[in-house]
Amino acid sequence: MMRPAILDDPKRELWLAWYATVGFYSLYTVVFFIITRTQPPGKPWYDPSQVVGWFAGRHDGLLIGFALIFVLGGLSATSLALITYSIRRMSVSRAFAYSYLILYAVAAVPGFLFICTAMTVGAMRPERSPALLQWLYDLAFLSFSGTMGVFLIGSLIWMTAILLDKNHVFPKWFGYLNLCNALTEVVVAPSWIFHEGALAWNGAIAWWINVVVFGLYTGAFIYLLRSMILREDFGTGPLPGLDSKVWRTIVPVEATV
Amino acid sequence: MTTTQEPLVVVREQGTRHIPGQPDMWVFVFFESLVFTAYFCVYLYSRTQHERAFLHGQSQLLAWLGVLDTVVLLTSSWTMARCVQHARAGRYAPARRDAFLTAGLGFVFLVLKIVEWVRLIHLGHTFTSSEFFQYYFFLTAIHCVHLLIGFVVLGVLVWKLSASQEIVETCATYWHTVDFFWVLIFALLYVVR
Numbered sequence A: 001m002m003r004p005a006i007l008d009d010p011k012r013e014l015w016l017a018w019y020a021t022v023g024f025y026s027l028y029t030v031v032f033f034i035i036t037r038t039q040p041p042g043k044p045w046y047d048p049s050q051v052v053g054w055f056a057g058r059h060d061g062l063l064i065g066f067a068l069i070f071v072l073g074g075l076s077a078t079s080l081a082l083i084t085y086s087i088r089r090m091s092v093s094r095a096f097a098y099s100y101l102i103l104y105a106v107a108a109v110p111g112f113l114f115i116c117t118a119m120t121v122g123a124m125r126p127e128r129s130p131a132l133l134q135w136l137y138d139l140a141f142l143s144f145s146g147t148m149g150v151f152l153i154g155s156l157i158w159m160t161a162i163l164l165d166k167n168h169v170f171p172k173w174f175g176y177l178n179l180c181n182a183l184t185e186v187v188v189a190p191s192w193i194f195h196e197g198a199l200a201w202n203g204a205i206a207w208w209i210n211v212v213v214f215g216l217y218t219g220a221f222i223y224l225l226r227s228m229i230l231r232e233d234f235g236t237g238p239l240p241g242l243d244s245k246v247w248r249t250i251v252p253v254e255a256t257v
Numbered sequence B: 001m002t003t004t005q006e007p008l009v010v011v012r013e014q015g016t017r018h019i020p021g022q023p024d025m026w027v028f029v030f031f032e033s034l035v036f037t038a039y040f041c042v043y044l045y046s047r048t049q050h051e052r053a054f055l056h057g058q059s060q061l062l063a064w065l066g067v068l069d070t071v072v073l074l075t076s077s078w079t080m081a082r083c084v085q086h087a088r089a090g091r092y093a094p095a096r097r098d099a100f101l102t103a104g105l106g107f108v109f110l111v112l113k114i115v116e117w118v119r120l121i122h123l124g125h126t127f128t129s130s131e132f133f134q135y136y137f138f139l140t141a142i143h144c145v146h147l148l149i150g151f152v153v154l155g156v157l158v159w160k161l162s163a164s165q166e167i168v169e170t171c172a173t174y175w176h177t178v179d180f181f182w183v184l185i186f187a188l189l190y191v192v193r
Helices: A012-035 A048-057 A059-088 A094-124 A130-146 A149-164 A172-186 A204-231 B023-049 B051-059 B063-088 B092-122 B131-159 B165-191
Strands: none
Touching (some): A059 A094, B023 B051
């Protein structure tokens, strides 16, 4: 019987992490947008009776969806690990990689796990007073949207590492895209203040524009992590180029007229 | 701005053509322009829903202060363009002086903006007082965040002035982009009726 080629591929662990990353983000999208219907977010101005109705209408979806997250959400660690690996592969200090890893690991608690926990509690305890359910509803969406700022420094760390890197692990444009992503995370902060309008947690600016930018950013880094694995030579110097028009090699500085 | 001093496409001695700075920075310019366009669309849509309230809010702004902001920032673009020209010619001392002048004008803009915010808050117009001022404070504040990043960018420019013309042009591109956003914000908040 022939031995599968993947078992002898020195990049097999990296591919495993990459496919797990794709799996995590696919799961995340399906759970939040389809199964639990917690995205787009509920209305911030709902009164307690409307919140009770909101939980009742999503009861089964909340339990099934967040059960999946509690079982499989740990796959997000592979995404973090791969990004940390990419920063370690750069010519910059390891401090960038460790800072990014710690910051995102901590930020995932308010930015990702709080909403899962609060929504599950709301779905599992429908007999509680409507005021308590409204409190859980607010906690869930405010922690999910309002704490985006804690990811901001992580994006800036990754950006700085890419711009300083001489190993060409990522193109510089992705460094700048990190800045775009960080700047849209700033604008979510007013969702703590507003109950309606463009800056509320479901608003055109705080949610819709932000989620489009985050979606493009996530798609870009998943694609670029794949490119990095393809180009990985397990050395310490610059990564070899890739036959792709998307990839721009760094142009040496030239004297201009 | 640089584009008024030099053509956007610079012809090099070897006859090759290139855009100023790293092409990667133009990805940022394009993407961030799309994001700001989306903000402006949201603002304009809200304005059509509450036109009278927005007109009342606009009447509380001092147009001359907005014009002064614009003149200061456009002047900073001019000094930045001079900085790029000097750096291209290898005249690093005047290029450094122009970079500091640019930073100074950026700082003046920031002070003017804070003065305007304090005045409005004293008049009772805050982030939460009306929909117009919600957008006013949001747009001017997010622009100021870009400006603050611009000071870091200017620091990189001064640091790499004699080492890399590409980085000088990349930093200038960022600064001009921030100015460009302000011109649009000024037009929307102060001028459009």
